[in-house]
Amino acid sequence: MKKTTILGYIRLTMRNCLNCNYPVTEGQNFCSHCGQRADLKRLHLHEIWHDLIHYFTHADKGIFQLLKALSIQTGTVAREFVAGKRKKYFPPLNFFLIVAALYVFMNSIFSYTPSSVKPNTPQTAYSKQTTAPSYNIDQQRKMAPVNRFFAKYSNFVAMFAAPFISLLLWLILLKGPYNYTEHLVANLYLIGFTNLVRCMIYIPALSLLHISPATKSVNYIFVLFEIAYRTVFYYRFMGEFSVKGKIKSLALAIYTAIAWWLLIFGFIFAYMTIITT
Numbered sequence: 001m002k003k004t005t006i007l008g009y010i011r012l013t014m015r016n017c018l019n020c021n022y023p024v025t026e027g028q029n030f031c032s033h034c035g036q037r038a039d040l041k042r043l044h045l046h047e048i049w050h051d052l053i054h055y056f057t058h059a060d061k062g063i064f065q066l067l068k069a070l071s072i073q074t075g076t077v078a079r080e081f082v083a084g085k086r087k088k089y090f091p092p093l094n095f096f097l098i099v100a101a102l103y104v105f106m107n108s109i110f111s112y113t114p115s116s117v118k119p120n121t122p123q124t125a126y127s128k129q130t131t132a133p134s135y136n137i138d139q140q141r142k143m144a145p146v147n148r149f150f151a152k153y154s155n156f157v158a159m160f161a162a163p164f165i166s167l168l169l170w171l172i173l174l175k176g177p178y179n180y181t182e183h184l185v186a187n188l189y190l191i192g193f194t195n196l197v198r199c200m201i202y203i204p205a206l207s208l209l210h211i212s213p214a215t216k217s218v219n220y221i222f223v224l225f226e227i228a229y230r231t232v233f234y235y236r237f238m239g240e241f242s243v244k245g246k247i248k249s250l251a252l253a254i255y256t257a258i259a260w261w262l263l264i265f266g267f268i269f270a271y272m273t274i275i276t277t
Contacts, residue, residue: 063098066090070193074229075237078186082178092188099192099199100159106199110207157267158195162187164263165256172252176238190233194226223261227253 017024018040022033031038066089069077081089166184178186202222205211211218230253235246 063090063095066095067193067196070189073236075186075190075233075235078189078233078237079239081189082182082185092185092192096159096162096188096192099196103158103195103199106203110203157264158191161260161263162191165191165259168259169252169256172255186233186237190230194229197225198222223257226260227257230256 015024015026015038016022017031017034017036017038019036020031020034022031024031024038028038030036066077069089077089078092081092163184166180166187169183169187170178170180173183206218227250231246231250234252235241235249238245238249240248
């Protein structure tokens with residue numbers, strides 16, 4: 001009788017996980033088989049809102065904490081993530097994909113068209129003083145396909161660039177401490193952050209100032225920013241804290257920046273070839 005009572009109590013206090021149907025006992029917070037919470041209730045709007053806020057602001061690994069770390073600590077983030085501190089930081093691929101989606105959104109809002117350049121901008125005024133009045137219009141027409149390419153395919157180039165540049169770095173640093181995947185993780189953080197700066201500051205600024213994205217002087221400024229950020233990032237990621245390490249990091253930054261722009265020019269050349277045939 002006593003045995004029957006105990007078995008009956010166990011049956012009453014046992015239930016199944018809603019995800020994998022594995023038995024869980026009363027008071028057990030998580031399923032021991034799949035890890036899902038055992039005390040799930042019906043979904044309500046406040047729970048979705050809570051999950052959204054938690055996803056971006058969680059004290060341990062929220063995206064805003066990651067942005068702060070990438071701004072101040074740069075490559076230390078990637079070095080610690082690779083070393084095993086996975087719970088501390090927002091996942092690199094998630095971060096990269098969120099930035100990619102944001103990039104598309106910002107490009108759709110601040111899309112550049114030649115007609116958006118005002119007649120009294122410094123570029124137009126300069127061209128009027130030094131060349132025929134039609135020069136600026138002709139240049140805009142020539143650069144229109146390039147601008148369309150950047151508007152449509154810049155995200156695709158960025159997604160291709162991450163594994164491409166990671167492969168180059170891995171081949172250069174074959175005797176280094178990191179494998180290809182670890183270089184890829186670092187570049188997902190790095191390219192994600194620089195693309196975020198581009199879409200949140202660079203693109204809106206060009207649009208508000210009515211400057212073409214193909215303007216060389218403006219691009220040079222952003223290239224210098226990228227080289228500077230990459231230098232500090234690689235210096236902290238590689239962990240070679242010496243004069244030699246600084247020189248090596250600068251060389252890697254310049255090398256990867258050149259590889260990045262060669263990749264862009266290659267895609268533009270292919271795009272121009274396709275649309276003109």
